[in-house]
Amino acid sequence: MATLFSCGPEEDAKQYKIGFSQCVSNDAWRKAMHDEMYRELSFYPDLSLEIRDAQGNSATQIQQIKELVASGIDLLIVSPNESSPITPIIEEIFQNGLPVIVVDRKTSSNLYSAYVGGNNYEVGYTAGQYIRNVLNGKGNILEIWGLRGSSPAVERHRGLLNAFQGSDINIVTEINGQWEKDTAKNQLSEHLLKENIPEFDLIFGHNDVMAIGAHEICNSLNINNKKFLGVDALPGPYGGIQAVTDDVLDATFFYPTGGDKSIEVAHKILTGDFFEKENILQTAVVDSSNVRIIKQQTDKIIDQQDNIIRQRDRINIQMEIYKNQRTFLFVFGLTLLIAIISLIYIFKSLRDKQEINEELKNKNKEVSEQKDKVLELSQKAEKATQQKFEFFTNISHEFRTPLTLIQAPVEDLLKNKEAAPFKPDLLLIRKNSMRLLRLVNQLMDLRKLDSSKMFVKAAEHEIIPFLEEIMSSFKKLAMQNGITFKLIADDRNIKLWFDPMMLDKVMFNLLSNAFKFTHEKGSIIIKVEQNALANEVLIKVEDTGEGMSKESVKHIFDRFYQGENFSQSGSGLGLALSKDLIELHHGYIKVESQPGEGTNFTVHLKNGKAHFNSSEIIEGEFQQYFSEESISFEDFEPVPIVEDSTDSKENTILVIEDEKPIRDYLCKQLGKYFNIIQAENIETGIGKALDQVPDLITIDLMLQQKNGFDIVKALKNDIRTSHIPIIVITAKKGIEERIKGIKLGIDDYITKPFSFELVLERIKMLLANRQKLREHYIHELPVENTAQTKQSPDKKFVSNFTSLVEKNISNSQFGVNEICQEMGLSRGQLYRKLKSLLGYSVNDYINKVRLKKAKHLLLTENSPIADIAFQVGFTTSAYFSTAFKNHFGITPSEFRDQQHQN
């Protein structure tokens, strides 16, 4: 992976920049030199080359050398145009530490790093030797010089001269060709065209191009049989080898360019390899004897060089492809690496996530298990609470009965003059049993509120009389303690929609509290104010009592809260209940208090009834309210019982009660005033009611076996008992219960705990009502209209009975037996029902109807009295006259005479 992403050796190796100052470059030899250099460079990718051409001008060359050095080259190659002018700059550069390679032409000193080039002296010398051979040691030479200031020209000349030593060969003419063909041609042509020029056998050009140019000139001047020798032996169509092949030149001498060698040496220098300072390239002669083979070789070399170039180009292309591929591979690899790293990361993340998920899942499971457990526990707790509440509700019911049984005899004892010495104790018993009862009631109310079973039944009432009635329970207490206790109202006729039972409890609580904490000579004021802005009525209870701390005020409506003062006797229920009850009225209650100054409670109730929903409103009929507390707090002095001995034992009461203590108590107490029949269960109760048809029945609605309402229904629907007034005594206090009962025909409702006084008074009242009804029935007689559609069973009974009697009025045999048969009643039942409803026995009643009818007939008909007597069922007119006189105080004939006189 590391190699894959490494940048490769060429990128890693240091790059070297080589500057080459070329003296001239417009000839084939120099071009060959450049080609060799580039060819060689392809083997050294760490080298780059910049060539500057001085175009045969030494000054230009100096300038260019400076520029190259300034550009930051690492090594300078220089082929000096002329030795002397160029030497100083080369020495300077070299001495400054920049490596310098001198190629081909030399400077005048040896201050350079290396020299690469042919041995020009040897070239000249070899050429001289060759010429000696060719000319057999004797002849004249025309020498065409290269640039005279350049070292090859000088050295070649020197070599040539040395080779000629000891021979008869002379250089007869020297021409300055300056290495250039055209210059050489011009100079030669100019020379040849001169007169008296020395004869020559051979022209030796310092290079091939000048020698070839000389050949051309000679040819053009028809100068034949001359030999032409050059230097360089370049391959290629215009090179010396071709010229030898073409017999243009007789011979040429290899003078390698050294381009490849100079690059090789440069690389060695730059990379610190060992290198030779003097790199002398060998020379050799090329003439007709070897030109063919050499040409073949050089052609081959050219081919190979071309091949090499092609290969190099291919390599370059491959390199490019490789680079691209490598770049691609690099990018791909990098992407792959990133992908792999990402994958590893994702995988790791996934694994982590999975682990976290697993952990979360486990935690979730744990939590949900715990939740389930908590739920289960809370359900169990809820169930247990419900059971406790049920138990608590039931036990509360249970408390009521013994409390009733405590209260009732206490009430009796309080009325009993003989018990006068125990009156304070009895009052204490009464007061505390009342208190207990109130607590039980409050607890039960809160329970109802909690189970949302408590509903407001609001009706419109005058608030002032309502409050005054509640106040009346406290008046005595106020008087005893010298407390100013009054009601102040802007308007005494304020009407308000409220549930009297509930508001009664609230006001009773507020007043109880006020009295609890107000000292003697203090004041408790109830204020009733209209708040027109808020469209509400404020009921304030202001006392000058002990007041409360801020902390107590904050919690005073909390359930079971017992503040510092309130703890002395409060249960912490009354105010909590009051708040809930007022909130059921869509109102609210507030408290303000200053310790030591007093407490003000304000109940805010809205005007009108729009804030109640329809189920919370009772219209019209049941507007009467039942204040139990008023019973509890009725005057402290026992109310004397008004004995009415005339009523005593005239009526029979059936007491249906399954709780023996209460039944015994009721029977014992009622027994003083009435005949008592008692029943401990429903069957016995109904049986006795049907059998003995009592004048009144009291029933406990909470009978164990059967719902009390079912008995009421059964009794009220039976013709034999339908007329009997029923008083229900119950522990159930709900208004719904009352409505249900009243709809069924229950005549009165008394809630436990009851005051015997109340029971007695209600019984007396109902019996008196019954008497009135009886009179009403009698007054209605004889019943003319029997087709009344909606009749009560009793009225229906009276109606049926009278019409039956009327129908049979002329039948003297018609009596109890016939009626019992017709109406499906026993003699006793008929007797008691008739007696109860009309106050007469059957025979008395029939008699009364007969006489009433007779009276009517005496008035409307002229029939003889004996006939009328028969018509109304009397067998003899004498008995008719006696009965008529007994009833109306006058005989039938006297009655008729009286009417006639009128």
Ligand code: FRU
């Ligand atoms: C090319 C050339 C060659 C010769 C050499 C000497 O420019 O003239 O023909 O051998 O230079 O420097």
